[in-house]
Amino acid sequence: MKEETTLVEEKLGMKDDLEHGKELANRLMKDLKNPFSSKESNKSLISGILRSYENAIVMLGLDQQTLKRRSPERMDQRYKKRKNGPRKLTYVLEQDKKELQLDDGYCWRKYGQKDIHGSENPRGYYRCTHRFTRGCLAVKQVQKSDADPSCYEVKYLKSHTCNVNLSTTKSSVVSVPKEEPNNVHELHVAEQSVDIIKHMKFEETMLSLDDLENKNEIFRTFSFSNLETENITGRRNLMENLSPTTTSESGITNELLSASSASVVNSPADDSCFTSLENILDLSYDDWSLI
């Protein structure tokens, strides 16, 4: 059962989104009456309206995916009782603790773990803590490398839309066209030190670029070693460079993405960047004059 405080938070969030959408709609209406208003500003307003309502829909849990998964019939069928009764929980192994420490600055909540066929190590599934409160759909998968147990492969799926700024985060969010999990862009960086990783980035990026052109990518994979505690600061700096939500000024990722026609949104603070919406908007750009 969901906590009451969380529900209140969600409702407030929905209210904010809906009111924001309403405000933007009003501004759009005024703009449309103004012969000097630009197409760009109208586009931006509509983008904001769509985003607000999409946020609200997600918070309501009424998006298509949630509805499909949570239909009453299905809820009746599932999870009535565990067959084997109460289970024993094992303590998190030291290695797993390290995995949990692979902090990229965002708040992640583990929601699953699976043994992967052909891999020695299980894959952990994490989603953004703000999934329900802010509708953030960011997900990542963490798996210890079979080849090098000191390395972890981290796959990021979907961008953060929760606008939670890292203490170290600057101002940009990268958005990528066509946010489909099946389109994979892998950026592998498996090294023992930050310096080496930095050194590696360019080559790895160039390789990735090929993939990207071939696959019309979206999701990004990183692998990195378990750096020692004294390197945490360095690692944080590294993640600033490598994270999918990395900053525009430093990000090799940004260069990569811009080279592949990705768009870079100015600030997460003023634009939570629903890439799907941007896609829609981009596709229909020619039609804006009709509005």
Next chain:
DNA sequence: ACTATTTGACCCTG
């Protein structure tokens, strides 16, 4: 009391 993790069950896709 509340939040986070673990893990068996279930669903979806190929």
Next chain:
DNA sequence: CAGGGTCAAATAGT
């Protein structure tokens, strides 16, 4: 049907 992804009850941690 197998494998991967997700859900949510049970449990642990704070």
